[in-house]
Amino acid sequence: MKTTKTLILAILATIAINSSVLVAEPPPEIKTSPAFNKLKQLIGDWKGKMTRSTGEVIELELNYKLTSNNSVIMETAIEDGVEMITTYRDRFGKLTATHYCALGNQPMFNLSTMTDTTLDFEFDPQCGLKEGEHKYVKDWKVIHDPKTADVLTTEYVVINEDKSLEDSAATLKRVK
Secondary structure (H helix, E strand, O other), X not given: OHHHHHHHHHHHXXXXXXXXXXXXXXXXXXXXXHHHHHHHHHOEEEEXXXXXXXXXXXXXXXXXXXXXXXXXXXXXXXXXXXXXXXXXXXXXXXXXXXXXXOOOOOOEEEEEEEOOOEXXXXXXXXXXOOOOOOOEEEEEEEEXXXXXXXEEEEEEEEEOOOOOEEEEEXXXXXXX
């Protein structure tokens, strides 16, 4: 009899614990910056061509999606068949980006200026990359005019170990 009561109490305790897990609170609403909200206009797929400063023209595909309870925008880029990602998130109310590059490093950026059409990011040296020592993406710009909502331009500059620069610019169209 005592064993039966103990077993019943254990079963009831297990049900109570599992029931509280099933009634978990919803995640908090995330407040995001105007720049983050502007970037959300890019959610979806984009295709186009990128021109490098060498004159080479390559295919570029971008996908933007919201993740992490709508607090992060993840950009997946396929640049001439090579996949990379960039994450955009607010840090202390300001938009930042981390680029997981095919060069094998992760330069970080802080939004420096925002206009009606442009998000311009400046390199954050706290990521540890140094001019003259590493090759990395140094400047990053996203240009999107809501009046031409299906056209996106992106520009970036790579700095080489010898401090020479390589520019790339792409124009993409939204995939419907």
